[in-house]
Amino acid sequence: MRSPSRSESAPGDVLLRADNLSKHFPARSGSLVGGREVLRAVDGVTLEVRSGETLGVVGESGCGKSTLGRCLVRLTDITSGTVSFQGRDITRLSRRQLRPVRRDLQLVFQDPYASLNPRRRVGDILSEPLQIHQYGDRAAISRRVNELLEVVGLNASHTDRFPHEFSGGQRQRVGIARALAMNPKVIVADEPVSALDVSIQAQVLNLFADLQDEFALTYVFIAHDLGVVRHVSTRIAVMYLGEVMETAAADPLYSRPAHPYTEALLSASPDLEDEGVAPREPILLTGDVPNPVNKPSGCPFRTRCPYAQDICAAEHPTLREVAPGRHVACHFALLTPDGNVAPHALSARPTTPDIPSPEARTRQ
Amino acid sequence: MPDAAVPPAGDALLEVRDLTVSFRTRRGLVTAVDGLSFSLGRRDVLGIVGESGSGKSVSMMSLLKLIRDPNARIEGEARFEGRDLIAMRDKEIRALRGREIAMIFQDPMTAMTPVYTVGWQIAEQIRTHESVGRRAAHERAIQLLDEVGIPDPGRRVNDYPHEFSGGMRQRAVIAMALANNPSLLIADEPTTALDVTTQAQILALMRRLRVDHGSSIILITHDMGVVFDIADNVLVMYAGRAAEQGPKHDVFHRPRHPYTWGLLSSVPRPRAERVSRLPTIPGSPPSPLSIAPGCPFAPRCRLRHDKCDERPELAGGIVHVDACWLPRDRRQELRRSLIEKAVSEGDPGDLSEPTDSLSGSDSAR
Numbered sequence: 001m002r003s004p005s006r007s008e009s010a011p012g013d014v015l016l017r018a019d020n021l022s023k024h025f026p027a028r029s030g031s032l033v034g035g036r037e038v039l040r041a042v043d044g045v046t047l048e049v050r051s052g053e054t055l056g057v058v059g060e061s062g063c064g065k066s067t068l069g070r071c072l073v074r075l076t077d078i079t080s081g082t083v084s085f086q087g088r089d090i091t092r093l094s095r096r097q098l099r100p101v102r103r104d105l106q107l108v109f110q111d112p113y114a115s116l117n118p119r120r121r122v123g124d125i126l127s128e129p130l131q132i133h134q135y136g137d138r139a140a141i142s143r144r145v146n147e148l149l150e151v152v153g154l155n156a157s158h159t160d161r162f163p164h165e166f167s168g169g170q171r172q173r174v175g176i177a178r179a180l181a182m183n184p185k186v187i188v189a190d191e192p193v194s195a196l197d198v199s200i201q202a203q204v205l206n207l208f209a210d211l212q213d214e215f216a217l218t219y220v221f222i223a224h225d226l227g228v229v230r231h232v233s234t235r236i237a238v239m240y241l242g243e244v245m246e247t248a249a250a251d252p253l254y255s256r257p258a259h260p261y262t263e264a265l266l267s268a269s270p271d272l273e274d275e276g277v278a279p280r281e282p283i284l285l286t287g288d289v290p291n292p293v294n295k296p297s298g299c300p301f302r303t304r305c306p307y308a309q310d311i312c313a314a315e316h317p318t319l320r321e322v323a324p325g326r327h328v329a330c331h332f333a334l335l336t337p338d339g340n341v342a343p344h345a346l347s348a349r350p351t352t353p354d355i356p357s358p359e360a361r362t363r364q
Numbered sequence: 365m366p367d368a369a370v371p372p373a374g375d376a377l378l379e380v381r382d383l384t385v386s387f388r389t390r391r392g393l394v395t396a397v398d399g400l401s402f403s404l405g406r407r408d409v410l411g412i413v414g415e416s417g418s419g420k421s422v423s424m425m426s427l428l429k430l431i432r433d434p435n436a437r438i439e440g441e442a443r444f445e446g447r448d449l450i451a452m453r454d455k456e457i458r459a460l461r462g463r464e465i466a467m468i469f470q471d472p473m474t475a476m477t478p479v480y481t482v483g484w485q486i487a488e489q490i491r492t493h494e495s496v497g498r499r500a501a502h503e504r505a506i507q508l509l510d511e512v513g514i515p516d517p518g519r520r521v522n523d524y525p526h527e528f529s530g531g532m533r534q535r536a537v538i539a540m541a542l543a544n545n546p547s548l549l550i551a552d553e554p555t556t557a558l559d560v561t562t563q564a565q566i567l568a569l570m571r572r573l574r575v576d577h578g579s580s581i582i583l584i585t586h587d588m589g590v591v592f593d594i595a596d597n598v599l600v601m602y603a604g605r606a607a608e609q610g611p612k613h614d615v616f617h618r619p620r621h622p623y624t625w626g627l628l629s630s631v632p633r634p635r636a637e638r639v640s641r642l643p644t645i646p647g648s649p650p651s652p653l654s655i656a657p658g659c660p661f662a663p664r665c666r667l668r669h670d671k672c673d674e675r676p677e678l679a680g681g682i683v684h685v686d687a688c689w690l691p692r693d694r695r696q697e698l699r700r701s702l703i704e705k706a707v708s709e710g711d712p713g714d715l716s717e718p719t720d721s722l723s724g725s726d727s728a729r
Contacts, residue, residue: 060559061530167648197415198586199645202630206641226560227589231632231642254634268564270589271635272628275617284568285561287515288529 012051014087015218016072016105016186021045021081022242023067027293039293041067043242044081046319049186054212054219056233056250058226058265062289064242065222069188072220073105074098085186103133106179110191112171116163122149122174123159129181148177151214153207169200176207180215188220193228205231226269230254238262241292241300244319247327258328258335261301263345299331307332307344376403376443377548377580383440383450385419385426385604387433394652397423398604400440401678404548404597407574409581411595411612413588413627415649419604420584424550428467429457444548463493466541470553472533475540476525482509482536483521489543508539511576512569531562538569545577552584567594588631592616600624603650603660610684618696620686623661625699629706643706659689666702 027039042064049055049072057065070076072083074090082091090101109115116125126145135141146156152173163171172192179187189208193201205228211217223229229236233250238259246259257263267283285304290296296303302312311331319329323339334345385397397419404410412420425431426438427449442449444465449457461467469475476485486508487501496504502521509517512535525533534554541549551570555563571594573579585591591598592612599609600621608621619625626645647664656662662672671689678685680692690698 060561169648197649198588198627199415199630200648202632202642202644203646205632206644209641224560225632226634227632230634231638251638265560266634268561269634270563270567270587270593271633272588272592272616274636275613282564282568284564288531288562289559 012053014048015051015085016049016220017084018045018047018068018072019082019084021068021071021083022079023064023071023076024079037293040064040242040295041292042071043295045239045242045244047237047244047247049218049220051185051218052216053234054221054232056229056236057220057222057239058224058229058236059239060224060265060289062241062292063239064292065224065239066190067242068239069107069190069220069222073107073186073188074101075107099133103182104185106182106184106187108172108175108179108187108189108192111195112168112175113163113195115175116171118163120162121159122161122163122166125163125174126159126178126181129178133182135182144181148180151180151211152177153203167200168196169204172196172204173207176204176211180211183215184217186218186220188222190222191224192221194223194225201228208232226254226266227271238265241290241295243300243329244327245301245329247319249325252326252339256335256339256341258322258326258333259301259330260305260307260332260334263334264304264306299329301330375405377406377408377445378404378582379441379443380427381441381443383423383426383442384438385422385431386437386439388435388437389653391653395655396604396652397426400601400604400606402597402599402606402609404580404582406547406580407578408597409570409574409583409595410597410599411591412582412584412599412601413586413591414601415586417603417649417652418601419652420601421552423601424467424552424582424584428461428465428550429454430467459493462489462546463544464546465548465550466544466546467550467552468534468537468541468554470556472530472537472557473525475537476533478525481522481524482528486521486536486540486543489540493544504543505539508543509536511542512536512539513565514539531558531565534558534562534566535569538566538573542573542577542579546579548580548582549573550582550584553586554583555590556585556587563590570594588616588628589633600627603655604652605660606678606685606687607661608684608686608688609678610681614684618684619699620680620684620692620695621661621688622665622667622690622699622702624686625702626664629703641706643703659687666705667698 021042022044023042025039025041027037045068057068059065071078074083078091082089084090085101085105123145126148127141130141130144135144145159149155149158154170154173166174193204196204212219221229221232230250235247236250236253237247238245238261240261245261253262254266257266264283264285287304290303298313298315299317302308317329317331319327322328322333323335323337326335332344334342336342381401383397383400384395386393386395400423402410414420427442438450440450483502483505486505490496490501490504506517506521509521514520514532514535528536555566558566567590570581574581583595595612597610598612598615600607600615600623602623607623608615608619615624619628629643630645632642645664650660658673659676662668667690676687676689678687680686
């Protein structure tokens, strides 16, 4: 009954799809008399989530990854563009119309301290979705609650406890159990392990992997930690200022980033080096992420990009396929069509050794 | 590359011996830090790693007498340039704090008051410890902001903290900490609230600080990657005690304590081979109220045996030491088998199931 492991599974059908999706928020401008401005949290995102895969969404704070997650499960209204689930457009569905869809699309939140009602017992927290979706009579619901607790590594004796009686890791398990209640097809997990201690984080990541194998789940896994994202993801979308900069399968993305932002992000993330590997010289970006209210013209990353040219300010790069399976929104993608590192990428970073691929490491 | 070896004791900037911090609480005596010892050489960077509740922050705050709780009891000795910080009176340590020892915290927003400009706050810091004029202090503030990489410092010096981004705020806090050229900077999770690209900038700044100012740094963090990036020596804390300490490369490449093994292998790494399952440490860090009497890690250790009921002392070498009862010559072999087992068995994670492969048949339970 077990499905093949994450890395081997063939890409399935498109389950969830965003087309030119945007979510804008009204923002107050700096001056008191100034007009209304718009914060472009998600700005024209197009991506697909295929059945059985884990799509990692990575980016720094304010890049719109969480907002994207909430749009995908329709927890928020959408400004423009569409979201479709199993081929059906769910962008404009009413709350009532959404209810059956919600069974299949669930969210796991970052902060297990804030996402569980402190005044309710775990049993009540878990039976609520079951009651709403008319799972069955009381006995059936109680059986299901016990089953859910066991599935996430807790047990039936925990039903009468309150959230504060659990540790952070156990609380996140309760949050996961709640998302699993109605046997969803897709779980969007928004930074589900970033509030946990490292030893607990590993336990919860393993739980996500086990559940995926057991219930053939599809994940959208939103995180800022590059190690975590790589570990869980089949494919990864890198976001910056509300836009997708690059999408690729996990391993090629890490060994040969095609977008300058991906390259900088990877290079900046500290990692333990194996013995005998020369220390890296990280690519240091200058300045900070621009304000999403006043996005730069053209490419959003051009103000910090080491490769930026005049065209980057004038023309907005669209997401295009530069090599098989590699989509990049950049005028000067760092990959050639055959998947090798482009010459301008090599010449522009004389002090930076190529990020060693796993093979290169073992050879040294 | 600086010399990774621990300098001889006489040369140390800070020498901590048997630091113990305990709190009287309604539920009994809680020992947050239990007999911590380390020495920090000049221009050295010491990384203190551990999970929440391991006592890493409390130990540093107790050195600076920043724990104001009347129920707290601080014992031991901490010689900073020959003077014992623990024995110092409040007045003496106040003259030291900010001037010779500076501390920066995780959240840069709480380190600054929102009602004064950034420049005013840095200038005040300078004028508290040195007799310089208002104008001169303001000039120094601009210079410091420039040094930590704030663009257009002449103008930004008059900004309020909320007008700075998170990374700029942390830089301003560092500028403030540097104002009086401290010989020791204690940084408590200085980059945890920051984005990766900003974190890289702050780490580069801290590295430069040691070169330009000759400061020693104690960096408290839970992020092994950050420690690897910047530290010379590493101290791994668990339940208020040192589990392992030594030069960075020894601890990270030849770790000896099962807790360090667990920490290192449970972190998914961005630049290493992908594993299908992460080897985990079962259970969760203990509450300071219920620390095991023997080895504090024993309840979570897969290699627990009878000896672990007794408290292990730090031993095993001159610079690289660990507190564990396992036979030292078999550690690497044990570590490998443990990782293999952890991956293949697929433990549920929350329950400890110690194996009994150690020291013959007399294993616990």
